[in-house]
Amino acid sequence: MISKDELKTMSRKELEKLLNNVSKALASAKARDQREAKKAAAKAAAEFGFSLGEISEADGTVQKKAKAKKAPKKPSKPAFANPEDKTQTWTGKGRQPNWYRAQIAAGVEPDAMRI
Structure with missing residues (x-):
């Protein structure tokens, strides 16, 4: 682990490289966690005799983001x-x-x- 003092002594290029590496590691960890969560959910659904897709379709628990509908603009009155x-x-x-x-x-x- 890098201490605050070490960060203070690093050059801008070194800090940017570190930031890039951390961003990649975070993305990788997130993808790994998502895979593990999906496996755990599929295993739990299988214990009840369902697939993950069947549960999300039948129950509607997985909802797609709906676009917010804007109210139609009312035309301005002539002045x-x-x-x-x-x-x-x-x-x-x-x-x-x-x-x-x-x-x-x-x-x-x-x-x-x-x-």
Whole structure:
């Protein structure tokens, strides 16, 4: 085992190599533990006359992660209308429509176009 004092004296490259080795060892230990746990679970299921797959399918104990469904976005209400064509509206969000920019350039106040 490496002491704190030894870690303090190691160079950056040595520390990175040590970190890489530890990461590999952790991954290996995790895989080993998973295999052992699966074997133990299969053995326990076999004692009752089932396979591990039968238990997880029938009981629903193994659940797949479901994607969270997002609520559909509600369209924003229009905040501005074109004085020349009331069917053309804009919510005030995002890019300004050409008719809005043209009205502003012509000297119309934004509040005059507000719905």
